[in-house]
Amino acid sequence: MQKAVAVLGGGIGGLSACYYLSKSSQVSKVVLLEATGRCGGWLRSTRREDGAVFEHGPRGVRPFGPAGQNTLNMLSELGLEREILAVPHDHVASKNRFLYVNGQLHRMPSSLSGVVHTVPPFSRPIILSVLKEVLVSKGKQEDECVHAFVSRRLGSELADIAIDSVCRGVFAGDSRQLSVRSCFHSLYSAEQAWGSVLLGMLMGKLMGSVVPSELAQRAQKERWAQWSLRRGMQALPETLHEVLRGKERVEVHQNTPVKSLSRKPGGWEIKLEDGATLKVDHVISAVPASALALLLPPAAHSLSEQLRAIPTVTVAMVNLEFEGSVLPVKGFGHLVPSSEDLGLLGVVYDSVPFPQHNRRGDPTTRLTVMMGGAWFEETFGHPGEVKEQVLLDRASRVLRSHLGITATPSWSKAAVLKNCIPQYHVGHWKRLEMMRRYISDHGLPLTLTGASYDGVSVSDVIFSGRVAAECLTGKA
Structure with a gap:
């Protein structure tokens, strides 16, 4: 029927x-x-007549796993292959991701050398925490917060700095409240099945029910790290x-x-x-x-x-455009742990992964400053009462302090995305x-x-x- x-x-x-x-x-x-x-929810892009594209919600999409392959299959069916802007694994935006800790930028390790040597802001080689993780006994709880899980298995330093920052960048949330079972299910499953995250990642196979399209196969072959669309998401x-x-x-x-x-x-x-x-x-x-x-x-x-x-959290997103190349570093962007600045989640260097979204003509730099999240009201007050200028001023101070950018933006837009990310x-x-x-x-x-x-x-x-x-x- x-x-x-x-x-x-x-x-x-x-x-x-x-x-x-x-x-x-x-x-x-x-x-x-x-x-x-309008349809589209939080997928919202500004397209200017001069060719510039600004994202006011999700931007680069990762192609991994059954869900990632499924999305690429959908793009194929919709005839959007030619719209895709792919960022390969060896692109500078894929290799260079930064943390802002103790008042300065630190490049996250992206190679074996960065894992086996001590790399600031960490006090010892990450490899030591990873190898020791194999010896940690399996947790007995049905669920626990992400911070507790990582502290238990990999040590408090990685939990306080790296995982705290990742939770703020992905969920705009607090790693001490977010569930490891729901937010990072692969880590939880690896421990449950193998007694170790490392062993689970090495031995476990990602079981998917999605048959990859030619586009999804291409993404695997070319080792895409993320992708966007020419006209924006x-x-x-x-x-x-x-x-x-x-x-x-x-x-x-x-x-x-x-x-x-x-x-x-x-x-x-x-x-x-x-x-x-x-x-x-x-x-x-x-x-x-x-x-x-x-x-x-x-x-x-x-x-x-x-x-x-x-629950949900509210995020303030500030899009900025500057004349010329103003970034002191090249990469995807930087995240900020809660210990450094509660209200600032991170900065995305949009022009680096997707220069195709820059305007035609003379060089420009596009950046997005993300603020608030689980700390929005503590930082800015009630979402409905925050003035755009307050957000613009805060974003300008961040760029001056973190990246040394003192220029006045040639274009800007600030938006409060109320209750945009479930927790x-x-x-x-x-x-x-x-x-x-x-x-x-x-x-x-x-x-x-x-x-x-x-x-x-x-x-x-x-x-x-x-x-x-x-x-x-x-x-x-």
Whole structure:
């Protein structure tokens, strides 16, 4: 029997779920409901007439693992191969990544020599911590914070500096709260299976269910470290949106906020803010967990409580353009541990990995300063009350102090991305288990997908959209 499915939320997760649903003959109709006037969620790019591109959300995407391969497969299907800007493993942006510690930049080790010798800001060779890790006994907890896991297995110095910084760069979050089981599942699994992260990485094989396309095979052969798109990352949701609009069984509705979901025999009645109603057999929710909690009927209050318990953080992102080449170093960028500056997460040197996004003509330098995250309110106050000039001034001070850049930017844009990154705190896996068991036990025709649950990266979210669609259509 064919099903009518509503997908809530037109971010990359919702668009992906619709895309994969549209391939199935078991779905009679797919209705995408997006509350705002644009699809794409946090994938947002500014394209200037002079050719410059600035990202106000995710930028370089990593091609690794089943999720990374799946995204490249999607790009192939959408005809976006020629749009890809690939950054190989031996590119200066791949080899040079920096930490700002004790008031100066330090290049992270990227070769054997950097691992076997003492490299500041670390007080001893990293290889010693790695080799000693094999002798550390396996943890007995079902989950623990990332900082505790790394401290236990690799020592407090790597946890305090490197892992603290990585958690701030990837999740804009606090390594002392984030779950190792949910945020770095490969590390957790390696310890569980082999009793050692090192042995697990050496002996374990990444099992994937994705057959790589020619593009994904090319990425492996050429050893891509990351990629972007010529017209910016926003080109991906734009292309998906265009493809979906051309499909007969798909309806895309923008400026269509949902007011509530009511359980009816055989499905749901969806009430829209404008008073209209829609009846469907199944709902795939790709909106943030807290937004779904507001839509569910009172009878599902325990599920709503679990959804509301998944926290999010707000990030301030400042894009800057300078005339000429102003960077004292070349690389991807630098991260900042919480011990150095709570409110500053890091700086991305956008012009280095993707010079194709610079404007035409004379040389320029594009940078992005990322601030706030789990420390946003402590640093800047309430997200709704922060003035753009405050963020611009803070970013300018950072660039002057960290990189010696005293020039005035020729172009700038500051944005506050409210509640943009879900935080998988310790026990997140158990919460997911409870929510999905509730949905199953109560026979709710509801599927959870998107960044709130199984991964915050672009590829994770796209893959979760595929899994949601294929579980519903019986392909998974």
